[in-house]
Amino acid sequence: MRRLARLKRRLRERSEHYLLLDAARRLGRGVPGTVTPFEGREGLLWRRLFVPLYRRVPWAFKRRAMDSLKMTASGWTPPERRPRQPWRPPPRNQ
Amino acid sequence: MTERLIVIGGGGAGTAAATVARRLNPDMKVTLFTEFPDIAYSPCGIPFVHGGEIPKFEDLFLSTVERYVADGLDMRMETTVTDVDLARGTVTARNTHEGFDKLVVCTGFVWEKPDVPGANLEGLHYVKDIRAAMEFDKRLDDMRRIVVIGAGPLGVEMAGNLGHRGLHVDFVDEGPWVLSEVLDPDVAEPVHESLTERGVTLRLGTRVEGFSGDGTRVRAVATSGGELECDAVIVCLRKLPSSGLAEVAGLELGTTGGIVVDERMQTSAANVWAAGDVVEVPHGLSMLPIRGLTGSHAYAQGRTAAFNATGHDLVYDPVWVPWGMVAGEYTIGGFSIGEMLATAMGVPYVLAKGVGVSRARYYPGATRTHVKLLAEPGTLRIIGCQIHGGEGVKERADFLAFAAKRGATLADLAWMENIYSPPIGALFEPIAIAAQNGLAELRDRERAAGREAVVTA
Numbered sequence: 403m404r405r406l407a408r409l410k411r412r413l414r415e416r417s418e419h420y421l422l423l424d425a426a427r428r429l430g431r432g433v434p435g436t437v438t439p440f441e442g443r444e445g446l447l448w449r450r451l452f453v454p455l456y457r458r459v460p461w462a463f464k465r466r467a468m469d470s471l472k473m474t475a476s477g478w479t480p481p482e483r484r485p486r487q488p489w490r491p492p493p494r495n496q
Numbered sequence: 497m498t499e500r501l502i503v504i505g506g507g508g509a510g511t512a513a514a515t516v517a518r519r520l521n522p523d524m525k526v527t528l529f530t531e532f533p534d535i536a537y538s539p540c541g542i543p544f545v546h547g548g549e550i551p552k553f554e555d556l557f558l559s560t561v562e563r564y565v566a567d568g569l570d571m572r573m574e575t576t577v578t579d580v581d582l583a584r585g586t587v588t589a590r591n592t593h594e595g596f597d598k599l600v601v602c603t604g605f606v607w608e609k610p611d612v613p614g615a616n617l618e619g620l621h622y623v624k625d626i627r628a629a630m631e632f633d634k635r636l637d638d639m640r641r642i643v644v645i646g647a648g649p650l651g652v653e654m655a656g657n658l659g660h661r662g663l664h665v666d667f668v669d670e671g672p673w674v675l676s677e678v679l680d681p682d683v684a685e686p687v688h689e690s691l692t693e694r695g696v697t698l699r700l701g702t703r704v705e706g707f708s709g710d711g712t713r714v715r716a717v718a719t720s721g722g723e724l725e726c727d728a729v730i731v732c733l734r735k736l737p738s739s740g741l742a743e744v745a746g747l748e749l750g751t752t753g754g755i756v757v758d759e760r761m762q763t764s765a766a767n768v769w770a771a772g773d774v775v776e777v778p779h780g781l782s783m784l785p786i787r788g789l790t791g792s793h794a795y796a797q798g799r800t801a802a803f804n805a806t807g808h809d810l811v812y813d814p815v816w817v818p819w820g821m822v823a824g825e826y827t828i829g830g831f832s833i834g835e836m837l838a839t840a841m842g843v844p845y846v847l848a849k850g851v852g853v854s855r856a857r858y859y860p861g862a863t864r865t866h867v868k869l870l871a872e873p874g875t876l877r878i879i880g881c882q883i884h885g886g887e888g889v890k891e892r893a894d895f896l897a898f899a900a901k902r903g904a905t906l907a908d909l910a911w912m913e914n915i916y917s918p919p920i921g922a923l924f925e926p927i928a929i930a931a932q933n934g935l936a937e938l939r940d941r942e943r944a945a946g947r948e949a950v951v952t953a
Contacts, residue, residue, distance in 0.1 A: 404743075407748075407749055407750075407751075410751050411749075411750075411751050411752070411753055413751075414751040414752070418840070421840040421841070421842075422676075422677055422836075422840045424840070425836055425837075425839040425840035426671060426672050426673075426676050426681075426836065427672070428839065429680065429681055429835060429836055429839055430672045430673065430676075430681045433673075433681035433682060433684075433685065434685055435673065435681075435684065435685045435688045435689070436672045436673045436681050436684065436685075436700075437672050437673075437700045437701040438672060438701050439670060439671055439672040439676070439701055440670035440671075440701050440702060440703045440720060442703070456842065457842060459842070460842075461841075461842050461843055461844055464841075464842055465782070468782075468784065469783075473751055473784065474778065474782070474783040474784055474785070475750075475776075475777070475778035475783050475784070475785050475814070476758075477757075477758030477759060477762075478758060478759045478777075478778050478783070478814055479759060479811070480783055480814065481780050481813065481814055481901060481903075482903070483780075483877060483900075483901070483902070483903035
């Protein structure tokens with residue numbers, strides 16, 4: 403059980419690291435004052451396999467996968483966040 | 497028989513848990529163990545004393561041990577708990593076993609140490625304990641060059657403040673801009689300018705490879721960009737949960753390494769709660785557990801644990817994490833996620849951007865406030881923001897986090913009411929400007945695509 407918990411922790415830590423690196427590279431491109439993030443030789447599989455695959459999967463599917471892998475919190479009530487219909491101005495002819 | 501509550505840890509969460517529990521149930525015996533000699537001070541203020549913005553460290557103390565004792569708490573200062581036996585209901589400290597009926601674990605965090613040669617040299621300083629900070633501050637007067645490692649929030653505050661003090665600061669981080677794990681690159685640009693104006697040399701995209709010294713004390717930092725001479729190094733890497741004691745005791749740890757708690761701050765064991773930097777709590781948008789939040793989160797969690805440990809029923813909500821900080825002369829803030837985190841996680845979003853002023857534009861001291869809102873495509877519920885400028889960043893981030901928690905949309909914000917009073921608020925609220933711009937852009941895009949505009953604001 404403890405080994406599984408450690409594995410999940412490692413999975414999350416590594417995946418977050420390489421996803422953030424990838425996002426930084428793409429968002430920072432051409433923005434003044436930014437540089438290329440340091441990239442070592444390690445993590446080839448994460449960078450070349452995991453990141454492109456993760457990016458192809460829609461968010462809703464990823465959320466469901468995280469739920470089924472028990473990566474999301476249990477014992478908590480998810481927020482309702484029920485928005486009202488957005489307010490709209492009256493039609494111009496009234 | 498009198499019930500006994502033991503609290504392990506004397507930070508924000510621990511002191512909140514102990515004092516609130518005692519207030520809720522004056523008959524309960526409440527004992528607080530802390531390994532440190534001091535309590536009830538603000539470690540977050542330490543960088544600003546180093547920088548001279550706050551005159552002295554004593555100003556950071558909010559209360560005294562004697563005050564807590566007078567309030568009826570059993571205070572065990574400089575007493576490290578070395579073991580917790582959940583089956584017997586005891587903790588061990590100074591080779592003595594003490595029984596408890598209820599336990600609250602608030603053991604906080606430790607700073608990650610650099611995993612490179614020379615990391616054990618003297619002169620590597622970690623900002624946490626106020627007494628160590630007082631000693632370090634005395635030595636700073638004889639120093640000229642400091643290397644700050646890690647461009648997270650504390651690193652930015654330390655670099656900016658030490659630059660303000662007149663020291664030469666090399667600021668090293670592997671990331672492409674400061675705070676790159678949360679901050680968007682367009683928001684980072686003015687922060688870079690502000691730090692540079694304070695005498696900070698930014699060394700971004702740079703890896704630390706080792707430390708070298710004159711036998712015992714650090715004198716230089718080897719990096720992928722060359723060697724940096726220094727009189728001291730300030731290490732501001734990741735905050736790691738101090739969850740070793742809890743793990744050995746058998747409490748469940750989560751994917752961040754923090755203690756798993758439910759919405760009542762209860763751990764996986766009966767009659768044991770946990771709070772503060774050692775626990776993980778879910779993010780309101782993704783329900784993914786996160787940790788290492790602010791002092792106000794720690795206090796609220798400690799309070800929740802106290803309510804439930806004393807037989808009340810109090811629920812803590814998933815968090816939307818409003819944040820803000822001064823970076824050099826500039827203020828930045830936001831809540832939840834920005835473009836950077838949304839892109840990394842793969843969360844779809846639409847953007848709404850705007851610039852306004854913090855007071856009437858003619859009133860002295862008015863500053864420009866840049867607002868960037870992220871909203872869920874389709875529903876247009878807001879899911880994150882980043883703000884930068886001068887005054888009013890904190891209040892806007894707090895408000896938007898609350899609004900998001902209640903499901904507010906771009907349309908709600910576009911037509912929000914706001915205070916117009918020349919010395920404190922402009923006619924047009926920057927948040928409303930951003931939301932209106934975002935809706936207008938969406939409407940134009942829909943019309944250009946030949947669809948009937950759904951967004952009519």
